[in-house]
Amino acid sequence: MLKIINLRAEVEGEEILKGINLEINAGEVHAIMGPNGSGKSTLAKVVAGHPAYEVTGGQVLYNGEDILEMDPDERAKLGIFLAFQYPVEVPGVSNSMLIRQGVNNIRKERGQDEFDPLEFEDYIREKLELVEMDERFLDRSVNEGFSGGEKKRNEILQLAAMQPKLALMDETDSGLDIDALRIVSSGINKIRNSENAFMLVTHYQRILNYITPDKVHVLMGGKIVKSGGKELALELEDKGYDWIVSDLMVNGEA
Amino acid sequence: MTDTKGENKTSFLAELLNKSKFGADEPGFLQKVRKTGAERTLSLPFPTSKVEEWRQISLKPLERGEFFQAERTAVNESEISDFLFNESSQSRIVLSNGRVQDSLTNVSGLVGDCFAGTFADMPDKYRKNVEKRFNSVAQYGDDPFVPFNTATFGDVIFVYVPKNIQEKAPLHIMHVTKGDATYTSPRVFIFAERHSDITVIEDFIGFDESTYFNTAVSETVLEDEAHVTHVKLQRESTNAIHISRIASHLGRGSNYNSYTISIGAKLFRNEPLALVDDENAHATLDGLVMLRGDQVADTHSILDHLKPNCTSHQLHKVIAHDTAKSVFNGKIFVRKDSQQIDAFQENRNLLLSADATVFTKPQLEIFADDVKCSHGATIGQLSQDELFYLMSRGLSQAQSTQMLTYGFALEVIDNLPVESLRDQLAVEVERFANSVSAQKATV
Numbered sequence: 001m002l003k004i005i006n007l008r009a010e011v012e013g014e015e016i017l018k019g020i021n022l023e024i025n026a027g028e029v030h031a032i033m034g035p036n037g038s039g040k041s042t043l044a045k046v047v048a049g050h051p052a053y054e055v056t057g058g059q060v061l062y063n064g065e066d067i068l069e070m071d072p073d074e075r076a077k078l079g080i081f082l083a084f085q086y087p088v089e090v091p092g093v094s095n096s097m098l099i100r101q102g103v104n105n106i107r108k109e110r111g112q113d114e115f116d117p118l119e120f121e122d123y124i125r126e127k128l129e130l131v132e133m134d135e136r137f138l139d140r141s142v143n144e145g146f147s148g149g150e151k152k153r154n155e156i157l158q159l160a161a162m163q164p165k166l167a168l169m170d171e172t173d174s175g176l177d178i179d180a181l182r183i184v185s186s187g188i189n190k191i192r193n194s195e196n197a198f199m200l201v202t203h204y205q206r207i208l209n210y211i212t213p214d215k216v217h218v219l220m221g222g223k224i225v226k227s228g229g230k231e232l233a234l235e236l237e238d239k240g241y242d243w244i245v246s247d248l249m250v251n252g253e254a
Numbered sequence: 255m256t257d258t259k260g261e262n263k264t265s266f267l268a269e270l271l272n273k274s275k276f277g278a279d280e281p282g283f284l285q286k287v288r289k290t291g292a293e294r295t296l297s298l299p300f301p302t303s304k305v306e307e308w309r310q311i312s313l314k315p316l317e318r319g320e321f322f323q324a325e326r327t328a329v330n331e332s333e334i335s336d337f338l339f340n341e342s343s344q345s346r347i348v349l350s351n352g353r354v355q356d357s358l359t360n361v362s363g364l365v366g367d368c369f370a371g372t373f374a375d376m377p378d379k380y381r382k383n384v385e386k387r388f389n390s391v392a393q394y395g396d397d398p399f400v401p402f403n404t405a406t407f408g409d410v411i412f413v414y415v416p417k418n419i420q421e422k423a424p425l426h427i428m429h430v431t432k433g434d435a436t437y438t439s440p441r442v443f444i445f446a447e448r449h450s451d452i453t454v455i456e457d458f459i460g461f462d463e464s465t466y467f468n469t470a471v472s473e474t475v476l477e478d479e480a481h482v483t484h485v486k487l488q489r490e491s492t493n494a495i496h497i498s499r500i501a502s503h504l505g506r507g508s509n510y511n512s513y514t515i516s517i518g519a520k521l522f523r524n525e526p527l528a529l530v531d532d533e534n535a536h537a538t539l540d541g542l543v544m545l546r547g548d549q550v551a552d553t554h555s556i557l558d559h560l561k562p563n564c565t566s567h568q569l570h571k572v573i574a575h576d577t578a579k580s581v582f583n584g585k586i587f588v589r590k591d592s593q594q595i596d597a598f599q600e601n602r603n604l605l606l607s608a609d610a611t612v613f614t615k616p617q618l619e620i621f622a623d624d625v626k627c628s629h630g631a632t633i634g635q636l637s638q639d640e641l642f643y644l645m646s647r648g649l650s651q652a653q654s655t656q657m658l659t660y661g662f663a664l665e666v667i668d669n670l671p672v673e674s675l676r677d678q679l680a681v682e683v684e685r686f687a688n689s690v691s692a693q694k695a696t697v
């Protein structure tokens with residue numbers, strides 16, 4: 001589904017991604033871990049098409065098609081969804097207005113009928129239940145004044161509403177209390193199927209107890225320096241990242 | 255007056271006044287007031303860009319133009335149907351070129367003793383207060399435009415709300431201008447007795463691209479505990495010049511909310527003036543200005559806290575596109591003994607093009623020591639992160655721009671008390687934002 005080949009990207013003249021290779025197939029969950037500032041969010045944003053990052057090399061293939069020239073909305077309409085590490089507050093734009101417009105654009109792209117306001121209400125109510133969110137969040141401005149956990153839950157609500165094929169989840173687990181983590185994880189598990197895929201950026205093993213990853217990658221200094229199965233996450237939790245660095249030095253790769 | 259240049263020149267306004275004629279059949283009181291306005295117009299110089307208060311804009315388009323007193327005309331209902339508010343179907347006054355047009359006017363929905371209409375039709379019992387206060391609030395400094403309006407007004411609309419009357423129907427006063435090269439001088443006077451309540455929407459409407467010049471003046475007197483909401487909706491033709499003063503005098507415990515929404519005119523100068531003259535009063539002077547093409551809008555406001563224990567709120571929002579230009583100069587005075595004042599002032603500017611310009615000068619002059627005042631100004635473009643967030647949800651660039659622009663304007667629109675007014679403005683903002691994103695797409 002997603003194939004990233006030797007991707008390089010910079011921001012304000014500084015190279016952040018230094019040759020990323022990653023392949024995620026339909027039905028898979030990949031966890032991306034790594035120290036602060038290593039480029040995890042940058043990777044997610046580049047795949048989603050954030051204009052602040054300049055791609056200087058490599059390819060991002062989505063179902064075989066290079067998407068790097070596409071605007072973010074075109075990528076969204078193809079089924080790519082980014083759950084932000086820091087969801088943006090958008091004063092004056094109501095949550096329901098945003099979600100309805102987004103959902104309708106995507107439905108149109110998929111050849112489905114657009115929802116009228118009443119149909120949308122029914123549709124979104126179901127999704128609200130999935131993430132155990134109160135209806136009143138729909139009428140509020142997007143993320144404005146939401147608590148940290150509420151913002152994250154709102155990202156999952158949008159994910160559930162837009163039914164993407166590829167979800168890039170950037171630290172959705174950070175800042176969630178234990179109950180919220182359980183709700184969000186079970187929400188993701190319900191959405192998960194053999195036709196969609198997840199890239200889960202996280203610092204913690206605990207979300208992986210709920211959502212079992214097929215692969216775990218370690219991103220350091222703009223490169224994926226180690227990949228493994230779900231036990232790698234446990235090892236990282238236990239030992240931190242330093243041992244990877246020394247391993248690499250021993251192998252002469254750093 | 256230090257500006258000798260201005261003094262030597264025959265005032266543009268004086269010339270215009272001398273070309274004009276006024277009916278001798280109007281009530282003596284109005285004739286008398288008109289005369290004082292005429293005298294003052296002739297004695298005051300026309301402002302040049304050397305005068306501090308007029309430094310940022312040029313009145314050349316006005317001086318170069320040839321204008322004539324507007325003739326009587328009539329508008330068809332179909333011409334104004336898009337501008338009507340359901341809530342005001344029985345509380346509406348239509349003026350065409352400064353004269354009340356009876357065929358489209360209907361104030362039968364106003365409660366009991368609440369009056370809106372011309373001086374001649376006004377019940378005698380209201381005369382005393384009206385004669386005492388009319389033309390006493392708007393004049394400020396050496397400004398010649400208020401006197402000019404006073405010298406040249408057409409049908410003045412008097413609004414009188416007696417004690418304890420809560421008028422529920424919003425009064426919609428439509429000032430419609432038709433024809434090229436004309437000038438009119440719309441004038442409204444609102445008197446709210448003790449503990450009364452009313453909403454007045456003054457709506458300035460022009461058609462197509464006709465060129466004309468309007469000076470508009472409105473005065474509101476609020477007795478103790480009166481509540482008045484005053485909306486000025488400026489949707490003149492895009493070639494119009496509109497110069498206005500919105501003046502208010504606030505009594506004890508009164509609440510005055512003024513909202514100016516500006517969409518039209520080539521040159522718009524607006525001077526809100528609120529005199530907060532007794533304790534426990536509150537004044538709001540909010541504004542929303544949308545500019546494109548080479549439109550110029552200049553807001554020079556004065557909010558004067560003359561007494562202690564009062565609050566005020568001024569949020570002035572500007573959206574500027576193309577080569578448009580906005581000026582904001584907001585003065586807040588807190589007088590020496592006006593302790594315990596809480597004054598908020600903010601000017602926020604959204605630039606949608608690199609060629610639009612904004613001048614902003616929030617000004618606090620505080621002579622009391624125990625006050626809480628804040629003021630600030632921001633100038634910015636649409637946020638890239640907000641745009642990306644919306645687009646990552648599948649919204650096109652055009653849809654995102656439109657939503658964000660609307661979101662910016664909403665803070666002001668949301669406070670307007672009349673639903674169909676809010677709806678009309680939502681459409682206006684959408685139209686405005688669409689013209690922006692359409693242009694962006696072709697770049």
Ligand SMILES: Nc1ncnc2c1ncn2[C@@H]1O[C@H](COP(=O)(O)OP(=O)(O)OP(=O)(O)O)[C@@H](O)[C@H]1O
Binds near residue numbers: 011035037041
């Ligand atoms: N828009 C930007 N402008 C300047 N620098 C940026 C920008 N975005 C990212 N960076 C820099 O790029 C580097 C990688 O940032 P990124 O957000 O991708 O890290 P991360 O791995 O997600 O870290 P964290 O675990 O703290 O979320 C950091 O040094 C960051 O400061």
Ligand SMILES: [Mg+2]
Binds near residue numbers: 041042085171
């Ligand atoms: Mg990050």
